[in-house]
Amino acid sequence: xxxxxxxxxxxxxxxxxxxxxxxxxxxxxxxxxxxxxxxxxxxxxxxxxxxxxxxxxxxxxxxxxxxxxxxxxxxxxxxxxxxxxxxxxxxxxxxxxxxxxxxxxxxxxxxxxxxxxxxxxxxxxxxxxxxxxxxxxxxxxxxxxxxxxxxxxxxxxxxxxxxxxxxxxxxxxxxxxxxxxxxxxxxxxxxxxxxxxxxxxxxxxxx
Ligand code: SAH
Numbered sequence: 001x002x003x004x005x006x007x008x009x010x011x012x013x014x015x016x017x018x019x020x021x022x023x024x025x026x027x028x029x030x031x032x033x034x035x036x037x038x039x040x041x042x043x044x045x046x047x048x049x050x051x052x053x054x055x056x057x058x059x060x061x062x063x064x065x066x067x068x069x070x071x072x073x074x075x076x077x078x079x080x081x082x083x084x085x086x087x088x089x090x091x092x093x094x095x096x097x098x099x100x101x102x103x104x105x106x107x108x109x110x111x112x113x114x115x116x117x118x119x120x121x122x123x124x125x126x127x128x129x130x131x132x133x134x135x136x137x138x139x140x141x142x143x144x145x146x147x148x149x150x151x152x153x154x155x156x157x158x159x160x161x162x163x164x165x166x167x168x169x170x171x172x173x174x175x176x177x178x179x180x181x182x183x184x185x186x187x188x189x190x191x192x193x194x195x196x197x198x199x200x201x202x203x204x205x206x207x
Pocket of ligand 1: 059060061085086090091092106134205
C-alpha cells in the first residue's frame, strides 16, 4: 500500500515550502487534495513526483510546484471569478475552485474535459463551469475576469485574454515556443498592462 498521505505531506514540505511557497491557503488546499485521484491508474504511484505526469491525449498534469506558484501569484480571493485555460486533469481547477467564487475552465480536448468533469464531480466541486473551446479566445460571455491562469504556452500573449482581464486583475501565463518559455505575470490597471517575467518554464503548447 502506498502511503499517499505521507507523500502529500512531503510534497508540501520539500517541493513547496522549501522553495518559497508561503500562501497558507494554497498549502492547506494542496495538502488536502488527493493528487493521485487526478492521474491515470498507470502513473498513480508517481502522483507526488516533483514533475509533470502524462494524463493521456499527449498532455500532462503540471508539476506540483508550478501549480502552487501560479496560484499563489494570483492572490485569489473568495469574491474572484477566475478563468482557467487548459483544464487537463482538473487538478489545478480544483485548487482554484476552493479559493474563489467561480471558475470558468476552458479545454480544447473533449476527452480531457470529460475526464476533468468526472474527477471534479467525485470531490463535489460545484462552482466550476466547463467550456469546450479554444482558450485563446477566452470566454466573452463571462468576461471580465478577476484572475486568469493559463496552463499551456502560447508563442505570444493572446490579446483577447488581456482584454478579458478586469482592471486590477492578474494573469499568470507561460509564453514561448516548444524549447524556450518564461512564466509571465500580468497586471492590468487603468487599461494598461504591466508584464513581469519570472523564470524559465516548459509547458505543453497552447494550440
Ligand atoms: N492544469 C492542468 C494541466 C493542463 S496541460 C492540470 O492540472 O492537469 C494543458 C492543457 O491545455 C491540455 O489539457 C491541453 O489539451 C489544453 N490546451 C491546449 N491548447 C488549448 C487551447 N487552445 N484551448 C484550451 N485548452 C488547450
